Amino acid sequence: MHTKKILIGIVILSAIGIHSQLAISQQPMPHPHPIQYRLSFRQAATHRVDVEASIPTDGAKSIRLMMPVWTPGSYLIREYARHVETIAARDGTSNQPLNIIKVDKNHWKVDCEGVQEVVVDYVLYGREMGVRTNWIENEFAFLTGAATFLTRDDALDRPHIVRIDAIPEWTDVATSLKPLETRDHWTRRAADYHELVDSPIVLGNLDLQSETIGGATHHLASLGTDSMWDTARAMKDVAKIVEIEQKFWGETPYQEYWFLNLATESGGGLEHDNSCVLMTSRWTQRQKSKYVDWLSLVSHEFFHVWNVRRLRPRALQNYDYNNEQYMRELWVAEGLTSYYDNLFVVRADLCTTGEYLERVSKDIQTVENSPGRSVQNLEDSSFDTWIKFYRPDENANNSRVSYYVKGSLVGLLADAEIRLATDNCKSLDDCMRLLWQRHRTGGYTNADVEAILVEVGGEPLRGWLGSKLRETTDLDYSRLLACYGLKWKDRNSDSTTAPSATPAMLGMEISNQGGKAMVDKVAVGGAAAAAGIQSGDELIGWDGYRITQEQWSDRLGLYRAGDRVAATIARRGKLLEVPLEIPPSKPLSWNLVRTDSPDEKQQERWRSWLGQGSSGPEEKIEKGE
Numbered sequence: 001m002h003t004k005k006i007l008i009g010i011v012i013l014s015a016i017g018i019h020s021q022l023a024i025s026q027q028p029m030p031h032p033h034p035i036q037y038r039l040s041f042r043q044a045a046t047h048r049v050d051v052e053a054s055i056p057t058d059g060a061k062s063i064r065l066m067m068p069v070w071t072p073g074s075y076l077i078r079e080y081a082r083h084v085e086t087i088a089a090r091d092g093t094s095n096q097p098l099n100i101i102k103v104d105k106n107h108w109k110v111d112c113e114g115v116q117e118v119v120v121d122y123v124l125y126g127r128e129m130g131v132r133t134n135w136i137e138n139e140f141a142f143l144t145g146a147a148t149f150l151t152r153d154d155a156l157d158r159p160h161i162v163r164i165d166a167i168p169e170w171t172d173v174a175t176s177l178k179p180l181e182t183r184d185h186w187t188r189r190a191a192d193y194h195e196l197v198d199s200p201i202v203l204g205n206l207d208l209q210s211e212t213i214g215g216a217t218h219h220l221a222s223l224g225t226d227s228m229w230d231t232a233r234a235m236k237d238v239a240k241i242v243e244i245e246q247k248f249w250g251e252t253p254y255q256e257y258w259f260l261n262l263a264t265e266s267g268g269g270l271e272h273d274n275s276c277v278l279m280t281s282r283w284t285q286r287q288k289s290k291y292v293d294w295l296s297l298v299s300h301e302f303f304h305v306w307n308v309r310r311l312r313p314r315a316l317q318n319y320d321y322n323n324e325q326y327m328r329e330l331w332v333a334e335g336l337t338s339y340y341d342n343l344f345v346v347r348a349d350l351c352t353t354g355e356y357l358e359r360v361s362k363d364i365q366t367v368e369n370s371p372g373r374s375v376q377n378l379e380d381s382s383f384d385t386w387i388k389f390y391r392p393d394e395n396a397n398n399s400r401v402s403y404y405v406k407g408s409l410v411g412l413l414a415d416a417e418i419r420l421a422t423d424n425c426k427s428l429d430d431c432m433r434l435l436w437q438r439h440r441t442g443g444y445t446n447a448d449v450e451a452i453l454v455e456v457g458g459e460p461l462r463g464w465l466g467s468k469l470r471e472t473t474d475l476d477y478s479r480l481l482a483c484y485g486l487k488w489k490d491r492n493s494d495s496t497t498a499p500s501a502t503p504a505m506l507g508m509e510i511s512n513q514g515g516k517a518m519v520d521k522v523a524v525g526g527a528a529a530a531a532g533i534q535s536g537d538e539l540i541g542w543d544g545y546r547i548t549q550e551q552w553s554d555r556l557g558l559y560r561a562g563d564r565v566a567a568t569i570a571r572r573g574k575l576l577e578v579p580l581e582i583p584p585s586k587p588l589s590w591n592l593v594r595t596d597s598p599d600e601k602q603q604e605r606w607r608s609w610l611g612q613g614s615s616g617p618e619e620k621i622e623k624g625e
């Protein structure tokens with residue numbers, strides 16, 4: 001889901017040198033028995049792809065086929081095999097049918113004694129618009145490797161080749177998979193199954209922009225952006241982010257990279273070794289804050305090239321496509337990536353420092369206003385991602401904390417602590433690079449990260465991280481404020497009257513369900529919960545008058561903190577009258593702003609944090625060298 005010490009050109013140049021050596025030494029040896037797929041889209045109008053998989057048997061009497069239950073980067077068992085509709089096997093030479101039987105939810109066994117090659121024909125349904133699922137229709141197709149390709153479960157290391165029988169109207173294919181032969185861009189090869197899983201494919205009519213940065217080629221392939229996007233400008237802005245992140249890490253571990261930008265009126269992003277998927281709206285670029293959200297998403301997914309794709313938690317070193325992989329380090333993999341995503345956008349001069357502080361303030365409010373912060377700690381949030389994070393229910397805010405958002409705040413505070421402890425000579429940036437250098441091979445644990453924080457920040461950092469990861473006490477922002485010369489500004493501070501009521505002040509959210517105003521969520525400890533309102537109640541009246549979901553927010557705004565009202569609700573068909581008092585506004589409707597007269601040290605830390613040219617909250621930052 002969003003840096004700064006500039007290294008000198010020599011490092012970049014030597015990284016380019018390494019590329020060309022790798023290019024020579026990694027020339028794939030042609031394997032005599034690759035696994036091959038043919039994809040045909042004759043049923044695309046009904047969201048189906050016909051897959052023909054040709055699988056060598058190597059003389060085995062039977063083979064086992066596997067389809068992953070999840071895909072790396074999105075930690076939820078998604079049961080991709082549920083979209084396999086029909087499946088049959090035949091002898092690749094004689095076309096005689098072979099016995100195929102399903103042995104568990106994502107494995108099949110094919111009897112193939114005396115057969116050289118098994119051909120498996122299956123029909124796959126794909127109509128879930130998301131960055132880790134499939135979408136198939138006449139206009140375009142988006143294919144996720146794990147959701148599309150079954151393979152022989154003992155042949156993951158073998159090359160996999162994909163031939164695409166495209167719909168005649170489709171002109172382009174965008175994927176990091178290399179063409180098998182230079183002139184046939186519809187046939188692609190993966191060195192092994194892992195690369196296939198890690199290489200989403202977009203088919204259709206695309207707007208393609210490319211730019212060489214740091215010796216590597218970068219493509220922005222956009223779908224559905226139509227005339228609403230200026231993709232040349234987007235490519236220019238993406239290039240600024242690429243350049244600053246390459247310099248941050250001091251190494252560019254790829255030769256070619258694809259930003260797959262799908263304007264499909266959906267959201268989210270997913271990282272891969274040599275590409276990422278971004279889902280957005282065709283209107284995104286027309287609105288500054290939405291566009292900054294998109295740039296932050298670009299920055300986030302691209303940061304994953306290093307953090308999480310190549311530098312991984314130890315438990316995630318080798319992917320297990322059949323089972324959950326438990327880890328306590330997602331606050332690093334996702335949280336610190338979230339800290340840096342916004343930071344690179346401001347350092348690349350793509351938003352103002354004022355806009356940056358607003359984004360950070362929003363994250364602080366998200367955590368500090370959620371009762372779940374006192375219930376779940378960061379390590380548990382990471383460990384339980386498989387059963388909690390991707391399955392939010394009406395109680396989610398009361399029972400858990402996001403390792404993305406709280407992880408990013410721990411990064412923000414750690415960065416300030418290190419700058420304070422080292423007289424601004426070191427920062428979290430140095431920790432990230434050490435982590436990369438030392439643990440890129442073999443992975444890392446939270447203990448490794450803790451050791452590096454102490455090594456870089458010195459004794460003041462000893463024991464600092466433990467409580468943030470394993471306890472639920474509130475984060476203390478006072479040293480953050482002192483570090484950069486910041487203060488809180490109450491949004492209502494200019495008003496002489498009590499603040500207008502908001503749903504957040506009451507601690508309840510309602511939505512329109514079939515014309516009814518239904519209470520979705522009630523925050524533990526909030527005024528609505530104290531009055532006895534529950535999730536699932538229907539709100540019918542407010543202060544003696546009929547109310548609809550559309551009217552409620554505006555009507556609420558007519559009341560002030562301290563007012564007493566009665567809500568009329570229906571619970572399982574029974575009418576109830578619930579008296580409640582509108583509480584004062586929470587302190588955390590406050591925003592972070594700069595103090596009027598930061599001292600010299602604070603100004604120095606502020607500049608090295610956000611960029612060399614940043615001297616005022618509304619001032620634009622000069623682009624870093």
Ligand SMILES: [Zn+2]
Nearest residue numbers: 001300334337
């Ligand atoms: Zn992420």
